Amino acid sequence: MTAVAAAGAPLLSVERVVVRFGGVVAVGGVSFDVGRRQICGLIGPNGAGKTTLFNCISGIYKYNDGDIQFEGKSIHATPRHRMAGLGIGRTFQNVALFKTLSVRDNVLVGAHHLGRSGFVANALRLPFVRAEGRDAEARMRELLDLLDLTRVADTPAGGLPFGWQKRVELARALIGRPKLLLLDEPAGGLNHGEVDELEGLLHRIREHFDLSILLVEHHMNLVMRVSDKVVALEFGIKIADGTPDDVRNEPEVIRAYLGESDDAGAA
Amino acid sequence: MSGSNAAGTGALTAGRGAAVASVLGAAVAAAFLFSDYHLFQLTLVVVYAIAILGLTIVTGFNGQISLGHGAFYAIGAYTTAILMDRYDMPYWATLPFSAVVCAGVGFLIGLPALRLGGLYLALTTFALAVATPQVLKHKLIEDYTGGVQGIVISKPDPPFDLPIDADQWLYLFTLAVGCVMFLLAWNLLRGRIGRAMMAIRDHAVAAEAMGIDIAMLKTRTFAVSAMFTGIAGSLGAIAVQFVAPDSFSVFLSIFLFVGLVVGGVASIPGAIYGALFIQFVPNVADQLSKAAPGAVYGILLIAVLYLAPGGAAGFVRSMTRRLCRMVRPGG
Ligand SMILES: Nc1ncnc2c1ncn2[C@@H]1O[C@H](COP(=O)(O)OP(=O)(O)OP(=O)(O)O)[C@@H](O)[C@H]1O
Ligand SMILES: [Mg+2]
Numbered sequence: 001m002t003a004v005a006a007a008g009a010p011l012l013s014v015e016r017v018v019v020r021f022g023g024v025v026a027v028g029g030v031s032f033d034v035g036r037r038q039i040c041g042l043i044g045p046n047g048a049g050k051t052t053l054f055n056c057i058s059g060i061y062k063y064n065d066g067d068i069q070f071e072g073k074s075i076h077a078t079p080r081h082r083m084a085g086l087g088i089g090r091t092f093q094n095v096a097l098f099k100t101l102s103v104r105d106n107v108l109v110g111a112h113h114l115g116r117s118g119f120v121a122n123a124l125r126l127p128f129v130r131a132e133g134r135d136a137e138a139r140m141r142e143l144l145d146l147l148d149l150t151r152v153a154d155t156p157a158g159g160l161p162f163g164w165q166k167r168v169e170l171a172r173a174l175i176g177r178p179k180l181l182l183l184d185e186p187a188g189g190l191n192h193g194e195v196d197e198l199e200g201l202l203h204r205i206r207e208h209f210d211l212s213i214l215l216v217e218h219h220m221n222l223v224m225r226v227s228d229k230v231v232a233l234e235f236g237i238k239i240a241d242g243t244p245d246d247v248r249n250e251p252e253v254i255r256a257y258l259g260e261s262d263d264a265g266a267a
Numbered sequence: 268m269s270g271s272n273a274a275g276t277g278a279l280t281a282g283r284g285a286a287v288a289s290v291l292g293a294a295v296a297a298a299f300l301f302s303d304y305h306l307f308q309l310t311l312v313v314v315y316a317i318a319i320l321g322l323t324i325v326t327g328f329n330g331q332i333s334l335g336h337g338a339f340y341a342i343g344a345y346t347t348a349i350l351m352d353r354y355d356m357p358y359w360a361t362l363p364f365s366a367v368v369c370a371g372v373g374f375l376i377g378l379p380a381l382r383l384g385g386l387y388l389a390l391t392t393f394a395l396a397v398a399t400p401q402v403l404k405h406k407l408i409e410d411y412t413g414g415v416q417g418i419v420i421s422k423p424d425p426p427f428d429l430p431i432d433a434d435q436w437l438y439l440f441t442l443a444v445g446c447v448m449f450l451l452a453w454n455l456l457r458g459r460i461g462r463a464m465m466a467i468r469d470h471a472v473a474a475e476a477m478g479i480d481i482a483m484l485k486t487r488t489f490a491v492s493a494m495f496t497g498i499a500g501s502l503g504a505i506a507v508q509f510v511a512p513d514s515f516s517v518f519l520s521i522f523l524f525v526g527l528v529v530g531g532v533a534s535i536p537g538a539i540y541g542a543l544f545i546q547f548v549p550n551v552a553d554q555l556s557k558a559a560p561g562a563v564y565g566i567l568l569i570a571v572l573y574l575a576p577g578g579a580a581g582f583v584r585s586m587t588r589r590l591c592r593m594v595r596p597g598g
């Protein structure tokens with residue numbers, strides 16, 4: 001691919017994206033960029049359109065207007081199952097694991113798009129299929145180690161506590177070698193100690209895997225500490241975009257969050 | 268903890284290997300221990316096991332409900348019968364043709380049916396099963412299918428002057444094909460493709476986000492499933508040496524589905540348990556009550572589902588685990 005041509009461009013650029021559900025405008029013309037190796041926080045009150053925007057970037061929803069470019073190319077016409085191959089990995093706000101599969105198998109599914117073997121090759125278990133499998137398994141074990149999941153490798157994912165399931169989702173996204181990792185509320189449902197660990201983990205992940213992270217999070221302390229830049233949404237409109245300090249002091253943001261009693265205290 | 272877990276998995280794998288070897292040994296020995304009639308019954312068990320395995324792949328592992336797999340069984344049976352009858356092809360050579368035909372038909376039916384998904388797929392396949400006997404009787408293809416009369420084919424002789432009789436050979440041949448089919452299924456289901464099938468079953472949106480092309484994978488899974496059941500149909504035709512439209516009524520599809528559920532939907536050995544059930548339980552019911560075998564069958568069916576809600580495979584699994592714990596109380 002044209003890596004050289006794309007080198008100067010941001011990894012992800014969202015340009016005046018509009019998403020409507022019937023009469024509801026969930027995202028009303030939002031623009032921002034995510035650079036390489038950048039951690040970008042996306043904040044906003046409930047219903048601001050964060051998840052909707054996420055689903056557009058990961059190809060699950062089609063946007064109605066504007067454009068999203070990844071490495072300089074529009075993703076509008078890209079089928080959903082090609083997004084992982086482009087280098088966009090994600091986790092889900094409400095956890096979307098394969099419940100009956102073991103943790104090990106859940107993570108291995110994340111490597112699906114890196115494999116090439118088809119039905120016949122698998123049924124015959126040709127040598128290249130085995131090599132492919134060994135490769136994926138080695139990286140799976142590494143990730144289970146990194147995310148402290150080795151003990152539960154054989155446990156069905158649906159039976160794990162919520163916080164553990166979130167880590168399984170993270171492992172499943174990482175094994176696919178994403179260039180951009182989309183995390184939808186990774187701290188949701190975690191306790192204090194776990195949130196602190198998550199902060200360290202996100203930094204380690206960026207160093208180790210050399211990727212960018214787009215992070216949706218209500219937990220203000222975490223977002224402000226971990227992000228290089230923060231984008232704030234309200235009612236589908238961008239109200240702030242800048243360094244964590246800039247955004248924290250932006251009057252519009254303070255107003256939006258003071259309207260909400262619960263999260264404002266955390267900021 | 269992780270160490271003892273790994274050791275447990277190792278022991279389980281070894282145990283599974285031993286179990287497969289002994290079942291296989293017993294199955295081969297059966298060829299020399301049983302009468303011709305019982306061997307014929309065992310041949311049909313292998314045939315049904317392959318047919319149910321096809322259903323296991325698509326329904327158990329991929330979550331697509333098919334109530335019409337009897338149609339693919341019929342297509343496989345007729346492909347073999349026609350090739351033997353009209354083109355003098357040796358029985359064994361018809362199997363690859365049957366595989367290609369059934370996979371092709373499965374693919375074509377899967378293509379539009381999968382877009383409907385869920386219950387609509389169940390009904391589409393059911394409609395296929397209902398239509399099958401009538402289509403087979405149709406005048407347009409009567410020349411090939413023999414119409415209502417069907418086709419009689421000859422019984423294969425043992426090759427290479429083997430010192431066994433035709434029934435023994437038929438059983439061993441079917442068993443050998445069965446072993447190959449089970450091995451292929453096992454390879455397929457434990458690798459990248461099998462995991463993708465299960466991922467779609469458990470969470471389609473997440474599966475797609477992991478890069479799985481759902482439409483493609485489901486259609487191909489359906490085709491592979493049709494191929495397995497079709498090959499079973501071919502073997503069934505060779506075993507019975509006769510095909511006729513009324514052998515492939517909608518009940519065949521239902522019985523295969525019963526075998527799938529009784530055996531345990533997402534289990535490879537479950538297909539064997541299910542085949543044993545659909546082959547022998549009707550006989551048992553018949554012996555228990557000549558007057559109302561249907562009622563006895565129904566009661567037996569409900570009893571099995573009540574005693575083993577995860578199917579026979581789930582029951583065997585929990586029993587094995589309990590036994591292991593009794594043998595190694597500390598572990
Ligand atoms: N599939 C959908 N159909 C109709 N409306 C939707 C759909 N998804 C989201 N919406 C609406 O779009 C708006 C934005 O929702 P979205 O889930 O993107 O918010 P969010 O910022 O992720 O909120 P939260 O912080 O609660 O997760 C809301 O008004 C929501 O009701
Ligand atoms: Mg959300």
